[in-house]
Amino acid sequence: MGTRRRIVAGNWKMNLDRAEAVALAEGVASGANSCANCSLILCPPSIYLAAVANALKLSKGNSPSGVGLGGQNLHNQPKGAFTGEIAPAMLIDIGCSSCIVGHSERRTLFGETDAIVNEKAKAALAAGLTPIICVGETLEEREQDRTAAVVTEQIMGSLEGFTPADLTASIIAYEPVWAIGTGKVATPEQAQEVHALIRQQLATLTDEETANQVVIQYGGSVKPDNAGILASQQDIDGALVGGASLKADDFLAIAKHFAEAS
Numbered sequence: 055m056g057t058r059r060r061i062v063a064g065n066w067k068m069n070l071d072r073a074e075a076v077a078l079a080e081g082v083a084s085g086a087n088s089c090a091n092c093s094l095i096l097c098p099p100s101i102y103l104a105a106v107a108n109a110l111k112l113s114k115g116n117s118p119s120g121v122g123l124g125g126q127n128l129h130n131q132p133k134g135a136f137t138g139e140i141a142p143a144m145l146i147d148i149g150c151s152s153c154i155v156g157h158s159e160r161r162t163l164f165g166e167t168d169a170i171v172n173e174k175a176k177a178a179l180a181a182g183l184t185p186i187i188c189v190g191e192t193l194e195e196r197e198q199d200r201t202a203a204v205v206t207e208q209i210m211g212s213l214e215g216f217t218p219a220d221l222t223a224s225i226i227a228y229e230p231v232w233a234i235g236t237g238k239v240a241t242p243e244q245a246q247e248v249h250a251l252i253r254q255q256l257a258t259l260t261d262e263e264t265a266n267q268v269v270i271q272y273g274g275s276v277k278p279d280n281a282g283i284l285a286s287q288q289d290i291d292g293a294l295v296g297g298a299s300l301k302a303d304d305f306l307a308i309a310k311h312f313a314e315a316s
């Protein structure tokens with residue numbers, strides 16, 4: 055655990071209207087000082103990034119409330135004929151400091167392979183964004199006892215060619231697919247086991263000192279009432295929150311657990 059930062063991010067997915075997004079951002083910003091030891095990141099739908107940046111009073115990467123802004127997805131090319139896509143530099147321009155990459159919904163619904171995730175993560179890093187790189191097994195894979203193999207393959211493929219500096223500038227999110235939006239949270243032991251495995255893989259990829267600095271978030275039905283026990287695990291450094299991030303009080307309560315565990 056040591057000196058690793060605590061970071062809790064809210065993935066709003068394709069939810070809320072503009073007024074609700076602004077109100078939620080303001081609610082989180084006004085309570086952020088209650089969990090000062092934990093960094094907060096909000097990832098709204100891309101069409102509301104500007105409105106949320108405005109609500110957070112972001113200017114040139116500075117956030118008076120300390121709450122950061124993140125994208126949910128990006129394209130790997132800097133610009134060009136890619137209708138509907140968003141370039142990494144555009145996210146920076148609008149005030150983002152990070153971006154979710156390779157969420158399981160992108161992998162399963164939009165065909166993102168480890169190779170694509172790798173390209174996107176590298177593009178994010180090149181632009182100066184922190185990629186929040188997601189991995190996680192399906193229920194079928196867990197039941198077949200393939201969790202370790204699947205997560206190892208995703209980590210190695212998604213992070214191929216990463217230098218130690220790339221790795222410490224990234225966040226890894228372990229999100230077991232069967233726990234996402236289902237109310238079935240992984241037990242603290244199940245989550246810790248995979249987090250430890252991921253850290254081991256990161257050490258293989260670079261070295262132990264580097265691996266020990268990398269923030270690994272857990273995601274999948276994180277709620278205020280299970281965040282405390284997750285936060286107490288040695289290799290769980292934060293959370294990537296879906297449903298519960300749509301309520302400012304719940305999101306802040308989750309972050310508080312991680313702030314207290316730091």
Ligand code: 13P
Nearest residue numbers: 065234235274275296297
């Ligand atoms: P839930 O917290 O709604 O399970 O979603 C998790 C998730 O996918 C965050 O990226």
